[in-house]
Amino acid sequence: MGLALVHSRARAGVRAPAVTVEVHLAGGLPRMNIVGLPEAAVREAKDRVRSAIVCAQFEFPARVITVNLAPADLPKDGGRFDLPIALGVLAASGQIPLEALARFEFVGELGLTGELRLVDGALPAALEAAKAGRTLVVPAPNGAEAALSRDGEVLTARTLLEVCAALVGSRALPHAVAPAPVTPRGPDxxxxxxxxxxxxxxxxxxxxxxxxxxxxxxxxxxxxxxxxxxxxxxxxxxxxxxxxxxxxxxxxxxxxxxxxxxxxxxxxxxxxxxxxxxxxxxxxxxxxxxxxxxxxxxxxxxxxxxxxxxxxxxxxxxxxxxxxxxxxxxxxxxxxxxxxxxxxxxxxxxxxxxxxxxxxxxxxxxxxxxxxxxxxxxxxxxxxxxxxxxxxxxxxxxxxxxxxxxxxxxxxxxxALQLVRAGKANAQLGQAETMLTCTLSEHDQRLLEQAVEAMQLSARSMHRILRVARTIADLAGSESIVTAHLTEAIGYRRLERGPGRLAA
Ligand SMILES: [Zn+2]
CATH class of the missing domain: 3.40.50.300 (P-loop containing nucleotide triphosphate hydrolases)
Structure with a gap:
């Protein structure tokens, strides 16, 4: 008794690595220590967690509370761990059932009155919680975004109290719902x-x-x-x-x-x-x-x-x-x-x-x-x-x-032609792939060499001309690159046609 483990997720790049929040209660002069967060973030988290617990009509334990966020070397921005820390404190002090926590993961910043606030990276957290086979609980404002993950189960909550009510089984949390995608309608x-x-x-x-x-x-x-x-x-x-x-x-x-x-x-x-x-x-x-x-x-x-x-x-x-x-x-x-x-x-x-x-x-x-x-x-x-x-x-x-x-x-x-031919768009073709897929007739090869010479192009630019010519041929539905495709492609190296020519 006196120890609780809560699953959460950090934010590192576009990933959401797992973080375990361990909360331990012991006798002694009441205080709260948080290990594994930067100093300023710890101070603020303590205030928010204490205030939210009290506002939700729970008791803030008058014990030595030690919170450890593991692993210690993960990047941890403060706010997102408020909810798992608060739940850990409540579970370790026997105010909510310990065993209910195991199949969930939680992220969420707490307001002083216990309302849950938006966090960054809810979507990556949902994607990775699904892989771990656990249900993610997010603040309600993050719900639509987290629901895009589709694979796993995502629940939303507006307050700490709602989460606790769900954990004791008195009222279930709603599932996150992704909004119907609007048909893309950018400028035409x-x-x-x-x-x-x-x-x-x-x-x-x-x-x-x-x-x-x-x-x-x-x-x-x-x-x-x-x-x-x-x-x-x-x-x-x-x-x-x-x-x-x-x-x-x-x-x-x-x-x-x-x-x-x-x-x-x-x-x-x-x-x-x-x-x-x-x-x-x-x-x-x-x-x-x-x-x-x-x-x-x-x-x-x-x-x-x-x-x-x-x-x-x-x-x-x-x-x-x-x-x-x-x-x-x-x-x-x-x-x-x-x-x-x-x-x-x-x-x-x-x-x-x-x-x-x-x-x-x-x-x-x-x-x-x-x-x-x-x-x-x-x-x-x-x-x-x-x-x-x-x-x-x-x-x-x-x-x-x-x-x-x-x-x-x-x-x-x-x-579609490009994907069948090479599995990628023409612009992504490597040098060897370009030589293989952008072949020219002997006449066109000479034409290209003359252009490269006259415009003093690099080998890299020459390959780019070939790839553009390939795309022009693809738009024409043509199996091979013909002279018209090549000359059009050469025409698109405007800035390289010798110094000063642009202004002429
Ligand atoms: Zn001018």
Whole structure:
């Protein structure tokens, strides 16, 4: 008697490792010690647990209470363990039945009056509790999110008292219910006028999962185009959507459970810090690149971004994972995002515009473009110009543009071919796979070699051209890559066609 064990879950990256809360009561001058939490978190937890127990009309034991959170080396943010600690105190002092606790896991922060407050990472906790074969009890505001796990049983409670009533068997807790998913209805491509070239590039990007750079003057519609990409990507599978939802769940910014099947679209401002972009913090949280997992990351004004922040993108752009090191601890977050970047063609934004209003010197334009590192540019398969629309194109009426749904049908057909052929999207093909699946006729091979020579492209860029050509062929339903597919693909390496040519 005097010892209780309660199961709980910590938050570490997108995982929810098991934590055992051991509560031991002994004689002596009444006090409460919590072992295994940082000092400040311990103080606050003590106050909340004591107050919640008293408010729920239970007795706070006048004994020596020792609480141990094991294992000791796990990352532990304070609040989520309030509920298991309070239950441990009540069970160890015989106020609720000990044996009732074993098949449950609990997370939840307590308010001073015993109400249960939202915690981060309820979805990963639910996924892992299900694997352990235990029922998870979460605060009511976390219910919809935790219910996305589906496999296990998740119950919700509003107060400590409700949990205790369920444990003594007087009133059952309600099951968590996932809201009906709303049909994804992001902004639609039919609202984009003109820009046939950019729409085509967007469709290719979607079909092959290629990164895309849009170059054009202010107001030409770069943001408008980028925000339409999620809507034409193949529908996310449940496994993919669940991965993205788990990241949102631990982000501390909340997750809208009704929109979990939508592909994420993140558009951070260029003043965002490296930590905001890639993730970090004392108990690391995911950054924008992870919040865009299986979706789209839009970086506007690319040359304005802190170069160091952009450099960090290189690794996740290749591997789909970002590793955050913090003191002795390492933490990984998935970050398989599709990048859409945008920039003006020159510092004033009007280079190449027929109005001739650009007065930037060639040198200034060079400096501006040099702010984007070659290795980053190398990783962007499609680079296109988006011109300002002539006023005639903006007149009302005319032929309505194609809708996102129509374009998505073609994208899904092209992606299906890729999955059958290589088990992945074309943009993810390795070098050897590219050589194997993107073969050219002898004539086209020479054509490609001439282009590589003339544009002074790296081997990496050459492989990217081949993969884009493969996607163009897939969109055409063509078994082989023909000359037209290849020349179109070469045309999408806009920034590499020799210095200064863009402005000409
Ligand atoms: Zn200019």
């Amino acid at each position: 491509l039919d609202e984009v006028r003109g820009q046939a070239h950019a729409r085509r590039a967007l469709e290719i990007a979607a079909a092959g999962n290629h990164h895309l750079l849009l170059i054009g003057p202010p107001g030409c519609g770069k943001t408008l185009l980028a925000s339409r990409l999620p809507g034409i990507l193949p529908q996310a599978g449940e496994a993919e959507a669940l991965e993205a939802a788990a990241i949102a769940s631990v982000s501390g910014r909340g997750l809208d459970p009704s929109r979990w099947l939508e592909r994420p679209y993140r558009a951070p401002h260029h003043t965002a810090s490296a930590v905001a972009l890639v993730g970090g913090g004392a108990l690391p949280r995911p950054g924008e690149i992870s919040l865009a997992h299986h979706g789209v990351l839009f970086l506007d004004e690319l040359p304005e971004w802190d170069r160091r922040a952009l450099e960090v993108l290189r690794e996740p752009l290749e591997s789909g994972v970002v590793t955050i090191s913090r003191a002795a601890r390492q933490c990984e977050f998935p970050a398989r995002f599709q990048l859409v970047a945008a920039m003006n063609p020159c510092p004033c934004g009007w280079a190449g515009d027929p109005s001739g209003r650009c007065r930037c010197s060639g040198e200034a334009i060079q400096r501006y473009r040099a702010r984007i590192s070659g290795p980053l540019l190398d990783r962007i398969d499609l680079q296109i110009e988006v011109p300002r629309l002539p006023p005639a194109d903006l007149r009302p009426g005319g032929v309505p543009a194609e809708s996102s749904a129509t374009v998505r049908t073609r994208v899904e057909a092209a992606r």
